[in-house]
Amino acid sequence: MSVSRTPATMTEIAAALGVSSATVSNALSGKGRVSAELTAKIRQATVDLGYVPSQAARTLRTGRTGVIGLVLPDISNPLFPQIAQAIEQAAAAAGYGVLIADSRGEIAQQTAAIGRLIERGVDGIIIVPRRGSRVGEIGTPVAIIDSPSTPGNTVSSDHWDGGVQMGRHLAGLGHCKVLLIAQSSASNVQNDRIGGLKAGLGKNICHETLLVENLEAIKGAGCALGLAAKVADGFTAFAAVYDLLALRALTELQRDGTEVPRQASVSGFDDLVWSSVVTPPITTLRQDLATIAERAVEALSDAITDSETPFGGPAVAKQSVEGVAMTLVVRQSTGQAMEPVVVPVADTREDSR
Amino acid sequence: MSVSRTPATMTEIAAALGVSSATVSNALSGKGRVSAELTAKIRQATVDLGYVPSQAARTLRTGRTGVIGLVLPDISNPLFPQIAQAIEQAAAAAGYGVLIADSRGEIAQQTAAIGRLIERGVDGIIIVPRRGSRVGEIGTPVAIIDSPSTPGNTVSSDHWDGGVQMGRHLAGLGHCKVLLIAQSSASNVQNDRIGGLKAGLGKNICHETLLVENLEAIKGAGCALGLAAKVADGFTAFAAVYDLLALRALTELQRDGTEVPRQASVSGFDDLVWSSVVTPPITTLRQDLATIAERAVEALSDAITDSETPFGGPAVAKQSVEGVAMTLVVRQSTGQAMEPVVVPVADTREDSR
DNA sequence: CTGAAAGCGCTTACAG
DNA sequence: CTGAAAGCGCTTACAG
Numbered sequence: 001m002s003v004s005r006t007p008a009t010m011t012e013i014a015a016a017l018g019v020s021s022a023t024v025s026n027a028l029s030g031k032g033r034v035s036a037e038l039t040a041k042i043r044q045a046t047v048d049l050g051y052v053p054s055q056a057a058r059t060l061r062t063g064r065t066g067v068i069g070l071v072l073p074d075i076s077n078p079l080f081p082q083i084a085q086a087i088e089q090a091a092a093a094a095g096y097g098v099l100i101a102d103s104r105g106e107i108a109q110q111t112a113a114i115g116r117l118i119e120r121g122v123d124g125i126i127i128v129p130r131r132g133s134r135v136g137e138i139g140t141p142v143a144i145i146d147s148p149s150t151p152g153n154t155v156s157s158d159h160w161d162g163g164v165q166m167g168r169h170l171a172g173l174g175h176c177k178v179l180l181i182a183q184s185s186a187s188n189v190q191n192d193r194i195g196g197l198k199a200g201l202g203k204n205i206c207h208e209t210l211l212v213e214n215l216e217a218i219k220g221a222g223c224a225l226g227l228a229a230k231v232a233d234g235f236t237a238f239a240a241v242y243d244l245l246a247l248r249a250l251t252e253l254q255r256d257g258t259e260v261p262r263q264a265s266v267s268g269f270d271d272l273v274w275s276s277v278v279t280p281p282i283t284t285l286r287q288d289l290a291t292i293a294e295r296a297v298e299a300l301s302d303a304i305t306d307s308e309t310p311f312g313g314p315a316v317a318k319q320s321v322e323g324v325a326m327t328l329v330v331r332q333s334t335g336q337a338m339e340p341v342v343v344p345v346a347d348t349r350e351d352s353r
Numbered sequence: 354m355s356v357s358r359t360p361a362t363m364t365e366i367a368a369a370l371g372v373s374s375a376t377v378s379n380a381l382s383g384k385g386r387v388s389a390e391l392t393a394k395i396r397q398a399t400v401d402l403g404y405v406p407s408q409a410a411r412t413l414r415t416g417r418t419g420v421i422g423l424v425l426p427d428i429s430n431p432l433f434p435q436i437a438q439a440i441e442q443a444a445a446a447a448g449y450g451v452l453i454a455d456s457r458g459e460i461a462q463q464t465a466a467i468g469r470l471i472e473r474g475v476d477g478i479i480i481v482p483r484r485g486s487r488v489g490e491i492g493t494p495v496a497i498i499d500s501p502s503t504p505g506n507t508v509s510s511d512h513w514d515g516g517v518q519m520g521r522h523l524a525g526l527g528h529c530k531v532l533l534i535a536q537s538s539a540s541n542v543q544n545d546r547i548g549g550l551k552a553g554l555g556k557n558i559c560h561e562t563l564l565v566e567n568l569e570a571i572k573g574a575g576c577a578l579g580l581a582a583k584v585a586d587g588f589t590a591f592a593a594v595y596d597l598l599a600l601r602a603l604t605e606l607q608r609d610g611t612e613v614p615r616q617a618s619v620s621g622f623d624d625l626v627w628s629s630v631v632t633p634p635i636t637t638l639r640q641d642l643a644t645i646a647e648r649a650v651e652a653l654s655d656a657i658t659d660s661e662t663p664f665g666g667p668a669v670a671k672q673s674v675e676g677v678a679m680t681l682v683v684r685q686s687t688g689q690a691m692e693p694v695v696v697p698v699a700d701t702r703e704d705s706r
Numbered sequence: 707c708t709g710a711a712a713g714c715g716c717t718t719a720c721a722g
Numbered sequence: 723c724t725g726a727a728a729g730c731g732c733t734t735a736c737a738g
Contacts, residue, residue, distance in 0.1 A: 009715060020725045025717060035723060055474050056418065057715030059409035060730045067452070067473070078626060081433040088455040097452050097473045099420070102441040120420070120450045121408050219629045244627055247600075251631040254607035273431060274597055274627070276572045278604040362731060373709045378733060388707060410731030413714045 007052035013045045028053075059121065067097040068300060069117035073110050073130035078244065078272050079287075083145075086293035087126060094297050096123070114138055124300045131187045141303035143296045143317035147188035155295040158323025159192035159269075160199075162285040165328045166239060166267055167200020169283070173265070175237040179230050180209040181249060182241045193241045193269060208235075218248060225249065228256040236264050243268035243275050246282050261332040271329055281331035291324045360405035366398045381406075412474065420450040421653060422470035426463050426483035431597065431625050432640075436498075439646035440479060447650050449476070467491055477653045484540045494656035496649045496670035500541035508648040511676025512545035512622075513552075515638040518681045519592060519620055520553020522636070526618070528590040532583050533562040534602060535594045546594045546622060561588075571601060578602065581609040589617050596621035596628050599635050614685040624682055634684035644677045 010028075014021040019038070027034040027042040034042075045051075059065045070087055072080055084100070091098045099122055101113035110130070117125055124141035129150070143154040150156075170178055180197055182190045194209065201207055210225065217223055227238065227249060238253070240246035246268030250260060258264050260280055268275065271286035299317035363381075367374040372391070380387040380395040387395075398404075412418045423440055425433055437453070444451045452475055454466035463483070470478055477494035482503070496507040503509075523531055533550055535543045547562065554560055563578065565571055571578060580591065580602060591606070593599035599621030603613060611617050613633055621628065624639035652670035 011715070021716075022718085022726080023724055026724085029717085033723070038723085052472065054413070054715050055472070056409050056412035057730090058717080060407070060413050060715080060732085061717045063730080065409065070453075077434070078431075080437070081430070084433070084437070084453060085455045085457060088453055092455075092469060097469070099450050100423075100437060100441055100453050102438045102445075104438060116445060116450070119405065119408070215630070219634065224632070244630060247627055248630050248632065251604065251607065251633075254604065255613070255632045257610075260608070274600055277568070277597060277601050279577070279601065279608045280604075281572065364731070374732075375710080375734085376708055379708085382733085386707070391707085407731050410714090411733080413716085413731080414733045416714080 008049035009054070010051065013042065013049050013051055016049060017041060017045055064123050064304075065121045066095060067099050067120070067122050068297070069099045069101055069114070069120075069122040069125040071101045071110065071113055071117070071125060071127045073104075073128070077128075079270055079289075082289050083128065083293070086289040087297065089290070090293040090297040093294075094301055096297065096301075124304045126296050126300060131184055141300055141307050141317065143300040143303065145292060145296055147192050148323045149188045149192055153319060154299050154317040155292055155320040156189075156323055157287045157292065157326050159189050159326070160196040161323065162269060162326035162328075163193040163196020163198075164200035165196075165326065166269075166283075166285060167197040167202070169200075169328060169330065170237050170239060170265075170267070171201050171205055173237075175265070176205055177233075177235045178205060178207045178237040178239055179227075179235045180207055180239050180241070181212065181225075181245050182209060183212045183215060183245060185211060190241045197239055212245065224256075225252055227252050228258065231256075231258050231264055238264060238266045240266070240268045243270050243272045243282060243284055246284070247274070247278065250278060250280075250282065265332050267332070269326075275329075276331065283328075283330050283332045285326040286329050287326055288324050295320050295324070361402035362407070363404065366395065366402050366404055369402060370394060370398055417476050417657075418474045419448060420452050420473070420475050421650070422452045422454055422467070422473075422475040422478040424454045424463065424466055424470070424478060424480045426457075426481070430481075432623055432642075435640075435642050436481065436646070439642040440650065442643070443646040443650040446647075447654055449650065449654075477657045479649050479653060484537060494653055494660050494670065496653040496656065498645060498649055500545050501676045502541045502545055506672060507652050507670040508645055508673040509542075509676055510640045510645065510679050512542050512679070513549040514676065515622060515679035515681075516546040516549020516551075517553035518549075518679065519622075519636075519638060520550045520555070522553075522681060522683065523590050523592060523618075523620070524554050524558055526590075528618070529558050530586075530588045531558060531560045531590040531592055532580075532588045533560055533592050533594070534565065534578075534598050535562060536565045536568060536598060538564060543594045550592055565598065577609075578605055580605050581611065584609075584611050584617055591617060591619045593619070593621045596623050596625045596635060596637055599637070600627070600631065603631060603633075603635065618685050620685075622679075628682075629684065636684045637682050638679040639682050640679055641677050648673050648677070 010024050011021050014024045023034055023038070024042055027039040028046070055066065068091055070084065072083065088098045099117055099120060101117050114125065118140055122140065124143070126143045126145065128145045144150070144152050145156055146153045147156050147159055178201060180194055182194055184190055198207065212218055212225065218225060225248065231253070238249045240249055246266050250266045253260055253264055253266065260266055265283070267283040269285045271284045275282045275284050299320065303317040363377050364374050367377045376387055376391070377395055380392040381399070408419065421444055423437065425436065441451045452470055452473060454470050467478065471493055475493065477496070479496050479498065481498045497503070497505050498509055499506045500509050500512055531554060533547055535547055537543055551560065565578065578601065584606070591602045593602055599619050603619045606613055606617055606619065613619055618636070620636040622638045624637045628635045628637050652673065656670040
């Protein structure tokens with residue numbers, strides 16, 4: 001059991017073995033320039049003496065820090081924990097550390113945050129842009145996670161298909177009057193989801209879209225979305241584009257005496273932690289953030305490599321061919337999460353987008 | 354307007370001005386060893402040539418990276434975004450970058466995460482420990498954010514006082530039968546809040562504590578907390594130790610036909626983003642995370658400095674003298690957030706703790 | 707007030 | 723297969 005002591009340097013282990021530090025370096029980097037026996041001895045010494053490589057020295061020499069930055073402009077985004085976790089996991093697997101940058105509010109803050117990351121020497125940056133903001137050239141490799149319809153997007157969930165899944169699910173349940181609830185028409189993600197929902201519901205189901213432009217406005221018990229009137233009007237399903245809106249809808253319906261899901265069902269997107277804790281739980285779509293994070297890190301990693309070859313072209317991560325599938329999590333109408341509804345495979349996408 | 358070009362090095366700006374790099378370094382570090390005029394010229398050149406300091410070189414020389422690690426073992430903690438944001442903000446102000454480490458689940462993961470941070474050379478680590486886990490010596494300065502009653506805690510909200518505030522608020526509203534809802538008796542934070550609540554309610558108000566040991570068990574519409582029975586039993590206030598439990602209580606009550614807040618009021622802790630969006634909104638206590646983050650970063654920064662002076666003692670951040678105050682956010686019974694209720698200043702703490 | 711020099715710990719051509 | 727040497731960009735005593 002090795003006791004922790006002062007970590008040894010490469011020069012020290014070289015001295016201890018009577019070889020040169022160049023040899024130690026070569027052995028450890030495993031480029032096959034050192035005999036198997038010597039390599040084994042060096043490996044052993046590494047353990048015995050408690051060698052800890054100096055990232056700083058390595059960086060100074062190679063120009064790479066092995067750290068990527070993560071910018072989530074809208075840090076109040078409830079998805080933040082999951083995204084951050086997924087990115088950190090994927091980055092660690094690829095040998096990168098993750099430096100976070102906060103940039104709440106203003107675009108200026110976002111620029112400043114990116115600046116701080118660059119000063120710290122990150123090799124590249126992953127950005128989840130705030131609605132409507134475009135990320136310009138920043139002289140550092142970048143990967144963007146947003147929506148397939150965002151220009152420059154690198155990878156994202158297939159929000160459109162998610163909408164289709166939900167639309168078909170609701171149609172399958174027999175709803176014929178559905179209220180779609182969105183918040184911003186400037187959000188590509190929301191637009192994709194709404195578009196998919198409409199396509200999934202098909203032409204025979206009546207739907208209407210409620211746009212809650214100002215989230216602040218619906219805070220408090222005073223202001224209502226007017227959902228009770230919608231129920232009276234025959235709407236039986238309320239499909240929000242994200243769980244927070246669904247939660248608002250659920251509580252408002254309940255407060256006004258509507259029985260959920262008997263009289264009206266409520267659904268959202270993203271499967272936030274509380275989606276399954278509320279009563280009744282909310283039917284929603286879960287993003288596969290692990291896959292998204294992996295692809296983002298991979299694309300960024302490629303861009304970083306490219307940016308080092310002279311004339312390697314702009315260091316922008318290539319776009320993934322297709323969006324990552326979302327998973328339908330059905331909770332209402334049974335009170336238990338059940339298997340995703342199997343829907344006939346057909347591309348409703350081309351014709352309605 | 355300076356166009357972005359290849360960032361200049363310190364040696365380059367020295368050459369451009371015909372001075373030595375040592376002088377440039379001294380001028381920039383502002384230790385007053387360089388004449389005012391020369392310093393001004395150097396500053397200017399810095400801007401003109403687009404000087405970007407090399408953190409790697411600096412680190413190699415000084416042994417400090419200027420980066421601290423952030424470990425949030427329970428990353429599903431809904432407070433994560435706010436905490437991460439607050440820490441990043443405070444760290445940036447103090448000149449530090451923040452490297453995140455995920456350690457979901459196992460304690461082993463937590464150890465591995467800390468190891469990754471250390472390998473990247475962080476100067477210190479801020480930890481929000483998972484319930485019950487104790488953080489041992491790790492050979493790197495550490496600051497812990499948890500609860501005043503956690504051994505080794507560096508700084509935290511005054512959860513006990515928060516409980517007292519809520520207890521008094523409920524008492525002032527005239528409730529005489531209150532159900533306290535907690536989840537784990539192993540959590541110091543929850544225990545503090547419960548203790549404070551009881552003290553704040555005083556001896557004349559009837560209360561009972563419901564312990565929801567297994568959060569999974571209350572998921573779904575099937576399993577209930579049995580709140581309807583409590584209402585029938587005369588309980589008029591449901592005080593949860595965190596908002597997620599309050600949300601569960603609210604939706605369960607509403608689903609079962611209880612009018613909130615007319616028949617029963619619901620309160621939580623932490624003021625999560627949706628607390629004000631549900632209908633009716635939830636009365637809760639907001640943590641002053643900005644202050645907590647500042648103190649944590651400051652304490653850690655001190656510990657880092659100490660750890661460098663020989664025999665500077667163990668590199669553990671000192672405990673803040675007192676917990677950071679929480680703010681009562683009253684939302685129910687008016688439908689609007691109103692000013693915190695003013696309570697008589699008296700220390701109910703000593704006698705009941 | 708300013709400069710020459712050493713060195714932090716690695717990696718990378720280049721010789722042997 | 724192994725080693726000597728240079729150099730990444732800074733900072734820090736130490737002289738002048």
